[in-house]
Amino acid sequence: MSWHILGAGSLGCLWAARLTAQQHAVHLLLRNTQALHRYTASRGVGLSDAQCMHSHYYPIPAQLTDDPQPIAHLLLACKAYDAEAAIAQVKQRLRHNSIVILLQNGLGSQQAIQSLLPNIRCIAASSTEGAYLAEPFHSVFAGSGHSWLGDLQPLTHAAPTRLLEAYNAAAIPCSWSPDISEHLWRKLAINCVINSLTVIHNCLNGELIRHPTQINSLCDELQLLLCSAGQSAAAQDLQQQVWTVINKTAANSSSMRQDVLNRRRTEISYISGFACAQSLALECYTPVLHALHAQLQDTLRVHGLPTA
Template sequence: MHWHILGAGAIGCLYAARLASAGCRVTLLLRNSQRLDAFHAADSAISISRDGEYARYAVAAQTVSDAEPGISHLLVTTKAHESESAISSILPKVAADAQVVLLQNGAGHQHHSVQLLAPRPVWAGVTTAGVRRSDSFTLLPAGAGTTRLGPLARCPASLPDGWARIEPPVIADAQIENAIWQKLAVNAAINPLTAIHGCLNGDLQNDQYRDTLETLCREIESIATRCGYHLFDRPLYEQVLEVARQTALNRSSMLEDVSQGRRSEIEFINGFLARTAREQAIDAPLNLALYEQIAAQDSKESA
């Protein structure tokens, strides 16, 4: 099978390499000719650093406008706020029965994507894989992580074509929406605080953040519970501290975005939670404050 990947960021490139290693044909869909030129300048390959050595994965690439109709398998790894425009740009070239996977942060945008993609089968996924880029097509992994994939609309509980061969193994999860909320909860606790304070994930274990982090976790848990989602078998605060410990030297994706003047995904993380809290008549002032602070910074960057 032939997987086209929309969103050639760190996760998109990582899964391009993993799918290629699993024996799939892979094509990156790039937004413009400048990005395509950069890919060719990188010898038309994705490089992954492992133990001081680089593994190279030769894949194809083309601009969205040059893609041929009849795309049969589409992986979407764009930023959450880019989903609708990115999917709309490629949609006329996606076959009516194509398999589609959404592997993105945040919540709320997936159901808009499902509506756009109807009647195609759509899977959603979450991953804890840690990876950043030293340049556009060179990856520096920070942990293999776990990836879960499950049916979102009009598809079976089994994995889409080729994904059962990926290493490390992808877990088929029939309750993927609960997994999305689990990832959302951890991201909503870690990402905005690291972005605002300019700190690494592990720094959130320090006493100076304890009260804020505990309050934030309680708000998130109350929202999830009201919406019918069970997060973890222990308090979210404990789970977040464990993730912060395991990823102590990582820079969150939101910190990376804010540091580099890019629009963050706050709208679909704490923004989503703040809107959901309002709809459910729950007080969530800290989520709202964090959302407003980072959204205001996003607005300045885009002005």
């Protein structure tokens, strides 16, 4: 299959390397000629295991987003706040039967993209895999996980069996979900609690056990919000799920905390920001959630980072 990957960061390089290793025709889409020159001068896309014991380099071709080549399968692997602008750059290269896979965390960007591409099949992914960049274009596969994929406009297509088989054969463990919104909302709620609090308290996930009252009240409000948003399946046992993730990932530093420690913009608007906006739109009373979001914004401000 032929793939264009927009966003040659941690996840984009990870997926690019694995698809290339399985003989897929992969092209990286780079932002500008400077990025293209930097990539051309590198050894290609690098992929290392978690211990960085083994590294492989893949000479994957790269092009600019405005290249005229049509795109059959697009993997959008940029951050949520870059997603709409990135899609606008390649929109004219998509055809009526193209497929766009969205890897963004949180919620909000996926719906914005589907409305920019009303007649194109957009599949959202919710992934628990972990990767980081050791250097530009060199991804370290830090944690294996699973990806759920599903249509943003469900009931319009059958499950893309060939695509799922191709991913699984390329060591990208994934399953199809007829209701991806359930996975996205559940992950949003869990991230709202864990990502936000680990930034506010500047701690590892496991250290959140010191804040049980705040966590449990947040879970109660988020459960209410999810139910108001028609996501009662995602709301089920939320508190228990949050505590399970905290315990299972006790030694991890959350992705949002990593962003802050690395002085990078966070995806706050697509996590607690999205949840607060929804609670207002649905007139769902969530004072603890709003206080959390404001406290997170204050913490970002102290670090000199954008609050949206």
